[in-house]
Amino acid sequence: MIGVLSYLIFFATVASILSIAVLGLNLQWGNTGLFNGGVVAFFGAGAYGTLILGGIPQDGLIGGFQLPYLIALFGGMVIAGIVAWVVGLLTLRLRHDYLAIATFGVAVAFENLVRNAAILGGAQGIRGFERPLRDLFESALAYNAAFFVFVLTLLILTYLFLERLIASPFGRLLRAIREDETAAQSLGKSPSRVRLTAFIAGSVIMGLAGGLYATFYAFISPQDVLPILTFQIWAMLIVGGAGNNKGAVMGTFLIWAAWTASGWALSRFAPLEVQLYTGSIQFVLIGFVIVGMLMWRPQGLFPEKLVVSQSAAAKR
């Protein structure tokens, strides 16, 4: 019973953390139409940033500044924002392919950097992070439950913030630019500036998710920032429904459950010689889910509710 409970908390924590990242992507893709092919770079920047700023000093590693936890978490978000600012500044004025390629590139470069740079932990990653307030709790289970509440609170706050944001004039502007850039421009709006703001904001939210993820495991390594994570986060958004924050969260829990369940089923029931290929089989399955969704239900399971005009919104 305790085992089931602690697994449920574990599952819900990871799914909630991923939900935050998916919400960040939804701001970029769903609301603004920006293709971010390198979610892991921003997720990873937040994760590494948090552990470097808040961790204890270690031989040969950069950082270990032992900053208070919330400041370290915030610092990780800032680092993710800076990476987004550089990439966005260079690509957002150009046609959309450039952003897709450059963000994909930044993810490859990020993984390559943390894998090779010894001061960032190299292939072993950064270990030995002291999780905040760990001493206050007797058992690991109680601590994990409390951490889950913390993550859930941040998820709800992020959700409310984004709901407010997209209902605000700024959110209307984002949709206007997504739907018709020229028309928005003719009204005196600057699409590239607005897009850059949305891109950075979305990436900062991904950085928050990364920071929480690293805190939860008290560890981060290049294995955690592989391109497959970008793909999973995208799958969650597409299945849930781009443009709809509720859909984004539902999609995350659904895909993460399907992913863990398929991994468990393959390791449990598949013959031994197939086990080596578990990853490949899962990747093919998730690939088919994505392509199938895009072909048959591109709006996702929970489509965006398009508000055509103010008066139409009032009538509903």
Next chain:
Amino acid sequence: MIQNIVDGFLVGSILSLGAIGLTMAMHMLRFANFSHAELLSVGAYAALVFDALFSALLPVIDAAIGPLSLTWALTLATLVSMVITGLSAILIDKLVFKRVRAKGGELSMVFASFGVAMIIRNILGLIFGLDPVLYSQEIVFAIVVSREPFLLVKPDQVFTLIAALVIMFILHLVLSRTTFGYSLRAVAENPTLAQVSGINLNRMIVLIWLIGGGLAAAAGVFYGLTNQINPVLGRDLVLPIFAATIVGGIGSIYGAVLGGFLVGLASNLALVILPSGYSPAVPFLIILAVLVIRPHGLFGEERA
């Protein structure tokens, strides 16, 4: 240093072949196709299968040509593979991209291509295993061209470079001397006007996939010949090939050729100053540099 330059040219010729097809498809269908590099893997593995088949059917042709490790069987298999890969590219377009195009915007296509890449790469891994394979188990020794400065070249590498240049020259002739070439350039410049002039747009799209797939297959075989074949070949080459198209300017075929060589050279020269572990990140630095200095590439045109 000189070794890096020579290696850079060799890698560059492979990247160029891959980038030509990518830049054409990106220009015509207006989406960054992340699955293009997987066509190199498809081509490399298709050639592997037909090489084994031809060698078994006609053992005579399983003899190495001159000093190369390349056999007549593999040469024949490469040609078959180019056709098969071209047809697979058309099939993928019919099955996936065409439907997504009809359903949604251009940007869904980018993500669909992510999914297609994931499916192809992992199915290849499931069929052929995750370990690298080689076309020939025979060891072909590199020839010492000069000792001072030290330069090693394998006969296969020289052949690859020459063959790639010949293929590009043939493509140049087709583009500049045939009606098809004119139509292609017309469609690239102004699709509506081209259609009014009686050019069938859908047929051009099919031909672009066929050519792009064929060139990618050749690139894949050449990569396998000078390195090794593995299921993540496409994953490793996707960024350098994208970098080549951006350096050349998206849509420019000659730009893609030049871009391929530039990226190949720059990546190898970067190894002079950087530890080799960082080489996968170099294409990204090249992309950033181009975006800062000349956002539309060497031959690209400004287009929203």
